[in-house]
Amino acid sequence: MKKRYVMLCTLATVLCLGAHAQNTEPASSDLTRYVNPFIGTGAIDASSLSGSNFPGATLPFGFVQLSPDTEDGPDNPASGYDYNDKTIVGFSHTHLSGTGVSDLFDVMLMPTTGKIQSVPGKAETPGSGYRSRFSHDQESAEVGYYQVKLLDYDINAELTATEHAGYHRYRFPKTDQAHIVIDLNHTLNKKRPYWSCKVIDAEIRQIDPYTVEGYRVLTGWAQLRKVYFYATFSEPIISSELFNGGSMYANEKIVNGTNVRAVLNFNTGNGKPVLVRVGLSEVSPSGAKANLEAEVGQKSFDQIRQEAKAKWQEQLSNITIEGTKEQKEIFYTGLYHAYTQPNNLADVNGDYMATDYTIKNAPDKTHYSTFSLWDTYRAAHPLYTLLKPKKDAAFIRSMIRQYETFGYLPIWQLWGEENYCMIGNHAIPVIVDAIFKGIQGIDVEKAYEAVKQSSVTSHPGSPFNLWDQYHYMPENKQSQSVSITLEMAYDDWCVAMLAKKLGKDEDYQYFLNRSGYYKNLFNKNTGFFQARDDKGNWLPDFNPLAYGGNGGNPFTEGNGWQYLWYVPQDVQGLIALEGGKAGFSAKLDTFFTLKDLPKEVNGNASGFIGQYAHGNEPSHHVTYLYDYVGQPWKTQYYVAKVLRELYNNSFSGYSGNEDCGQMSSWYIFSAMGFYPVNPASGKYEIGSPILSSATIRLDNGRVFKMTAKNVSEQNVYIQSVKLNGKSYNKPYILHSDIENGATLEFVMGAKPNKKWGQDLTGLD
Amino acid sequence: MKKRYVMLCTLATVLCLGAHAQNTEPASSDLTRYVNPFIGTGAIDASSLSGSNFPGATLPFGFVQLSPDTEDGPDNPASGYDYNDKTIVGFSHTHLSGTGVSDLFDVMLMPTTGKIQSVPGKAETPGSGYRSRFSHDQESAEVGYYQVKLLDYDINAELTATEHAGYHRYRFPKTDQAHIVIDLNHTLNKKRPYWSCKVIDAEIRQIDPYTVEGYRVLTGWAQLRKVYFYATFSEPIISSELFNGGSMYANEKIVNGTNVRAVLNFNTGNGKPVLVRVGLSEVSPSGAKANLEAEVGQKSFDQIRQEAKAKWQEQLSNITIEGTKEQKEIFYTGLYHAYTQPNNLADVNGDYMATDYTIKNAPDKTHYSTFSLWDTYRAAHPLYTLLKPKKDAAFIRSMIRQYETFGYLPIWQLWGEENYCMIGNHAIPVIVDAIFKGIQGIDVEKAYEAVKQSSVTSHPGSPFNLWDQYHYMPENKQSQSVSITLEMAYDDWCVAMLAKKLGKDEDYQYFLNRSGYYKNLFNKNTGFFQARDDKGNWLPDFNPLAYGGNGGNPFTEGNGWQYLWYVPQDVQGLIALEGGKAGFSAKLDTFFTLKDLPKEVNGNASGFIGQYAHGNEPSHHVTYLYDYVGQPWKTQYYVAKVLRELYNNSFSGYSGNEDCGQMSSWYIFSAMGFYPVNPASGKYEIGSPILSSATIRLDNGRVFKMTAKNVSEQNVYIQSVKLNGKSYNKPYILHSDIENGATLEFVMGAKPNKKWGQDLTGLD
Secondary structure, three states, X not given: OHHHHHHHHOOOHHHHHHHHHHOOOOOOOOOHHHOOOOOOOOOOOOOOOOOOOOOOEEOOOOOOEXXXXXXXXXXXOOOOOOOOOOEEOEEEOOOOOOOOOOOOOOOEEEEEEOOOOOOOOOOOOHHHHOOEEOOHHHEEEEOOEEEEEEOOOOEEEEEEEOOOXXXXXXXXXXXXXXXXXXXXXXXXXXXXXXXXXEEEEEEEEEEEOOEEEEEEEEEOOOOOEEEEEXXXXXXXXXXXXXXXXXXXXXXXXXXXXXXXXXXXXXXXOOOOOEEEEEEEEOOOHHHHHHHHHHHOOOOOHHHHHHHHHHHHHHHHOOEEEEOOHHHHHHHHHHHHHHOOXXXXXXXXXXXXXXXXXXXXXXXXXXXXXXXXXXXXXXXXXXXXXXXXXXXXXXHHHHHHHHHHHHOOOOOEEEOOEEOOOOOOOOHHHHHHHHHHOOOOOOOHHHHHXXXXXXXXXXXXXXOHHHHHHHXXXXXXXXXXXXXXXXXXXXXXXXXXXXXXXXXXXXXXXXXXXXXXXXXXXXXXXXXXXXXEOOOOOEOOOOOOOOOEOOOOOOOOOEOHHHHOOOOOOOXXXXXXXXXXXXXXXXXXXXXXXXXXXXXXXXXXXXXXEOOEEOOOHHHOOHHHHHHHXXXXXXXXXXXXXXXXXXXOOXXXXXXXXXXXXXXXXXXXXXXXOEEOOOOOOOEEEEOOOOOOEEEEEOOOOOEEEEEEEOOOOOOOEEEEEEEOXXXXXXXXXXXXHXXXXXXEEEEEEOOOOOOOOOOOOOOO | OHHHHHHXXXXXXXXXXXXXXXXXOOOOOOOHHHOOOOOOOOOOOOOOOOOOOOOOEEOOXXXXXXXXXXOOOOOOOOOOOOOOOXXXXXXXXXXXXXXXXXXXXXXXXXXXXXXXXXXXXXXXXXXXXXXXXXXXXXXXXXXXXXXXXXXXXXXXXXXXXXXXEEEEEEEOOOOOOEEEEEXXXXXXXXXXXXXXXXXXXXXXXXXXXXXXXXXXEEEOOOOOEEEEEEEEEOOOOOEEEEEEOOEEXXXXXXXXXXXXXXXXEEOOOOOOOEEEEEEEEOOOHHHXXXXXXXXXXXXXXXXXXXXXXXXXXXXXXXXXXXXXXXXXHHHHHHHHHHOOOOEEOOOOOOEEEOOOXXXXXXXXXXXXXXXXXXXXXXXXXXXXXXHOHHHHHHHHXXXXXXXXXXXXXXXEEEXXXXXXXXXXXXXXXXXXXXXXXXXXXXXXXXXXXXXXXXXXXXXXXXXXXXXXXXXXXXXXXXXXXXXXXXXXXXHHHHHHHHHHHOOOHHHHHHHHHHHOHHHHHXXXXXXXXXXXXXXXXXXXXXXXXXXXXXXXXXXXXXXXXXXXXOOOXXXXXXXXXXXHXXXXXXXXXXXXXXXXXXXXXXXXXXXXXOOEEOOOHHHOOHHHHHHHHOOHHHHHHXXXXXXXXXXXXXXXXXXXXXXXXXXXXXXXXXXXXXXXXXXXXXXXXXXXXXXXXXXXXXXXXXXXXXXXXXXXXXXXXXXXXXXXXXXXXXXXXXXXXXXXXXXXXXXXXXXOOOOOOOOOOOOO
16 A cells, blocks of 8 residues: 555655545445545436536546536536436536536537538537437446446447546447547537637647647637647547548648537557547646646556546545445535635746736646635635645635636635635635644735735625625625625624734724624614615514525525524624523524525525525524533434435435535534534534444544444434533534544433533633 | 938848948939828728728838827728727727738727726727717828828827837827827737637736836737837826726736736826827837837937838839829828738747747848738739839748748747738748749748748648648548649649759659649539549539639639639649630630639629629739730720729728739739739739739849830720830830849730730740
8 A cells, every 4th residue: 555655756746745644544345435426416306406516527626527427508507417318419628516506517528420411510519420329337436536328329438537537448449440439529508608618719720640639619608718638649640630620621631710629539449448648738738738648648548547446535534424325425525525625826836817818827736716715614614724734725725826817706716716606715624624633835925915905805796895884785785685695794703813912003993893793783673684775774574584696686696594504703792682692592483493484495595494595505504502501412413314314325415405515514514423513613512423433533643533422313312511521511622633633422312401502601 | 212221221231231232323202292091991882892001100110100090909801900890999099001911900009088988998999988980081191101180189289100110199288188098908809719819818017107117918810929028208107007807907007917007197288299109019128119219219209200101112212103193092002001011920039939938030131021922922022122122032031930930830820920811832932932033042942941831841831741632622621632733733843943953852842843833623524623522533512603602612712713723833734724715715705704703702802893793912914914915905805994993092992802912913013014923933924904003122232214105094905015115016015124123115005906815935
């Protein structure tokens, strides 16, 4: 095992830098077998949501995700693959995992045989000429590997990947009519006008019988993407057709255009598979080639597949658990989904495209993107701080690079560019949390500058001029005003805490004051946070059940009930607003039991328990709030219910979009028995563990071990807890306790022990 | 004078390298006073075309053209300025001169006073909030300088430019409400869906009270443009409003978005003008700053204005003429228009964006673009070979760079990118002509490779697979088939000639054979070139008067009559097709006198003499064809008629779009008495000189002098010609004669001398 890691280090030094430290503990047995890449790839019925995950091959935090697409113009699910679909249109090299919006799908390859049915590019559904039926019976996937039989062509297709390259192995039948289609016009649904998706320019160039390169430049959800590829083939291309829209050119060496494809023809009469290695770059053609040479070179498909597996094992192995097979599958697939992004956009030499569309070089050779921060600041980034602190520091360095060229930190950063999806400035809690946890590799003064400037520089969704003027967001000046007010107040609290730590007292007072602005939207008459206009009037006809989406309503992808609980920085203040502990817990009880729904529910709200909707993020911390009012057994009840009822190990294993690791991270934390209500507080509120044990080999060499005696489907209630062997009665633990190395022993039972968890010291 | 040039060389060494050689002849007196930048800036009435020129400030072949825009979403005229308009919306830094399609208009500044009338960005007509009336009485322009009084604001605005920078001097009234608007959303008409114009991303950032930088990235006629700017102000910005669409942020330091503007506020109570220096780059923010510092630095407005004038004088001064003031104005303004592009896109350090959207470095520090080759290969490039051979070599090196990354030479290259406007591959005659004329600085083998590959690699408008299969373009497979067939045959002849010169006999035979394919579309029954389908059938209902545009018809921006004459490589072959000299000249007579027009004329066809339309390029060589059949007096008659009736020195001085120097180059050549019917033949056919003399100080140090004794409005007929003192009876002269240094003496008279010009030796 050790030997293999040493060998790996010659390939991907950067990845291994962390690995050496992590592997001071003995390596675990194969954990990758618990990863089931099909989890989250489909909805069980039309009323539910797909996790929007993809089943294809990727490395941890890799640039490339090589995966089958079942949709021509992928739109929903955003991953391009729907488990319920019956045909595959091709294998593209980049995908989003778990998002609600689609993009990427770069450089699609599709092997076919026989006569090409229709001219690619003629139809609006470009793939229709060469799509193939497939069956889940003849499909398989594991970490870094995907396989499917293309039934219409009798081709067995296998995929594996390095960080910047895809590796395809196509076993064709013996034929002189074997084809590989390269489609550079495969992209998200061009008919969704709000993304204005458009391929601006593309090129395919055949260099020799074994080599093809090209690129496409496009605008979509990410404003501008340049995607270069360099592909080598193990068998000679005997002839080709290049397409520019409806124009076909036989055996040309180059084609430019906006709707560009190639049909490369092979003779597979010798029975040998056709291997295709495809290097990608967001920087340059030479970058794509260099990436391929550095990572793949002359290695075989099986070698790369083994390396991919070893890299996943390396990433997964610092946490080992005991639990059922299903729990292990959900847990490790969750880690797999959490580690599928952020993605390192930089070439192997560190070059990347900055937000100003110039090429810069990252000294640490990594530039991460795909920051779905409204989702991931809640639990995914806290998970990285716990399990992958070096990575988290690299993520934060990448975020700060956006500040340097763009003036403020990422909100939702895709392909290195801001897309302003969702609300808040939740890079701030991510950065503040990491600094408070003492994670190395962050320039703290520069980070504070970025955090502060992001909190005073007005930008879409964050009009700080209004914030300073009104002390709340007036809905008539800024839509989604209640959600923004609440979430901005939280971010401000994070800024205040960091300012205090750094001795910036004036800033501390200013931001601490702003963090209390949430109170200005609490309507004592209704007991809810409600929208006001710029005159201070409450907006009429408030209905706490009514949903908002992403504009045009005071609430963001939620309703008044769900946003009622969003004061993670000041739960005590919220309790006071709601009339003290009794009123607060009574309202929570109603929240979890009130089944009424308005006519229209936002599409992202799913996984309901009363008004609680686990399928989307605004609810994620709410089960844990009972801990604050001395009723931790209710937290335990609902956490266990969510863990057991709203997760499973099937293709529809999530109750909503998996959201770039957030849905999984909720499970991973909660399964171990704790979850960060306020992700920058350094605290984890205790819920109801589902695993009988979990052992984390921390980056600092210490070990944290949690056990849950007697845990079972019935035994969801905590009877007692010991921390480092001593009785522990607080409903939370500190990150510092974990970091110091600790044992946390739960004893579980079928009935609540209402005496446990009553020491609320420190829960302020 | 000499001293000033030495000083200039410290500023712009590259430009001066050529100047030293050119200035071995004594410097001429000030020629810039003959340049009237208003020529070509408007149409005289709705039935005519604007030259599409702009009146603003630019340097020869400069990256920046700083000019007023009278249209919010400029579309027609493409220059953004219509002399007939009454208001100015602002001053933007990049413009096209003479094109039929609009683009650029980057980084628009507008000075205003008082309360801004409406929120910029709210309306679809973004400039409406700050446009101002102006009057031609209070407007002036000369080379490198433009001035206008903005009547609504009582602001005198002056503009000058360096190669990469604009320099503004705004004299405001004394007020504490002086504003300068920066509008990054000013672009071509976004409602013309066929260009899909869209600002993808933009940023404005205030660095300090005297400095603002930013960029915009957009798609339009040029697929993808990145435009960075760095602006310094002589007076402090006392406050600002930044706009992102309808959102206004006061005194922020940065704004990002797609509809981004800034209103910068100044106090002009001290009566000082506000000077704004704006560096531009297509590469990077640092490039924009470096360009500004290298070219402007701390120089005053007047210094830069003087330098601009000197640089124009330097470019104009190797040709001096005698003629009327109007002739001199048309002539030197024509040279000015010819030298306004191609434009050097490279930063001062040589960095430029290649067609694959990567940044490369040009060893010669220049990368030229704006190649309107369907227009300019005819006479503008031959003019460069004669007057600016070093520049022409640099243009050709830039074109070959497209071949290297794009696979074929430019057709219409804008901002370094192919836009496939118009037909043919007329970089080929440009390159072949330059090589045959012995112009230094071209890698001939690489050039041949580029020329040949561009002639065998199928691409939009050039399906060589069809060409090889059918030996003509079948209209049902390739629209504009007659025009493409004719023009492709000409390009093939050019390839053949170069192949022959380089000893590539097989290629020579192949391309020479292809150059005769034009005959396959000549319908002997009608006497016209007509379209056939892929079965070989003539398309029905042929009407030689019927116009085509840019697709959907066999003819390109012309009709059967105009394209009848397009066989410049084989006029003798064309004469034979038309039944010999008598038939040919009779048909020419009809062409120039037949006044019938079909219901619809292509918008580019204008300046009619019978079917001859001087306002567009297909006609440009036709007046000279009488030379080939022993009737040179008819050439003289029609050439003189065009020179005197279809050019003038008013704002509507051209009979159609000026087309990046082609319309002017026709005048410049013809005014001296000759014009290249086949621009790659090394020959110039003799017409009717309008100048009494023209002296060219050639790049090789020799002098060519043409005189026309007795020339006048009546005396348009050549009585006799002497070349180097010897009687000369050929209706053409050779480029080699000119290059050797020569005197060409015309004697003109009111009646044709039908004996002159009858030696047709060499006119094959």
